[in-house]
Amino acid sequence: MSFGDPNNPYGQQGQPGQQPGYGQPQGQQPGYGQPQGQPGYGYPQGQQPGYGYPQAPPVQQPYGGYPGGPGGQMEMPGGVKAVRVMLWVISGFQILSGILAFAAMGTIDEAVSDSGASTADTEAFADFGKGIVAFVAVLTLIFAALSIVLALKMKTGGNATRVCAIVYGAFATLGGVISLPLGIVTMALGILIIVFVAKSDGAAWFQRPRY
Template sequence: MSFGEPNNPYGPPQGQQPGYGHPQGQQPGYGYPQAPPAPQGYGQQPFPTTMSGTVGAARVLLWVIVGLQLIGAGVFAVLGASVHAARNDSELKNNSNFQQLADYSTGWLWAITVFAVAWAVFAAVLAVKFNTGGNGVRITILVFAIITAILGIYPFVIVGLLHTVLAILIAVFVGNSGGSAWFNRPRQQPAY
């Protein structure tokens, strides 16, 4: 058998007409088209190295809440001290406007003061943990924001309106995909 015979199945194709077979200049494929190259990290999305704008804004809003809480604690402390000092004043015992204010318990005013300071400290700790905290810190911030929004609506309606708006923004900024990516990023282990 020679390659020159027209019926030889192992020889080169004889007299192939144009348009049949494989196109010139391309290698034949074997069934499926080639897949695009795999992304870095074998299918995982790259992790952020810098904090996104919304996550940074949430941290700033937490610091604003810290400042507002400290201002509120100062107001309640001054109010509690002045009510306590003025209860014994003989001139104010006849004043009906002051008697309505004096009906508030000074213990209740001091309890609100302590709560405001504790809430400010909690917000400050959460704001500091933005760089090093993981998903647990993210969930804690979400719970903090939701409770702050609820407290801003119910007991402190007029004063708490700003807290409610800030807390809703914090929950949205930390709860979105940028917040999830930031708090779930891998962290370097300390070298021993």
């Protein structure tokens, strides 16, 4: 029986040692859609994800959910904006308090003159009172200046500004408690400053990267 031309490889049929398919092991050919054993991009050798397989998890937006980082500018949270307004209000109150304190020094002198007591002890007591009032007035104006600086730094300041604002709010709260009932507004604003700056969105704002 003839098996065809022995010099023609396409004419050999049914002979032992039949040639395997192109690039495949003998007697095996891959089915449609089966893995070819080639390493996929980002996957181990011989493994590629198919349809229905879970892909990479969605990228979470950084910086507390606010648009920020490369390609975007983070918006100042509402709590931080409120803190900035509160700092301006407190600075106004403190400037007014400092002016009134300096004016009270003249009132002490008038009170001593009207009393008719011009002894050395009375004058020493009046000087001591004026010294206390002057110290309080200067301290109040210093805190007013600090409040203005913090209000200006709310937009561009970093985590150090946040810490200073929390400390400032604590001192404002303490000062309001000491001066009750007149200091109830300052006490309330100091508490709100601490709460809004210490919140997660406030922390994300002050800890955001700068580009």
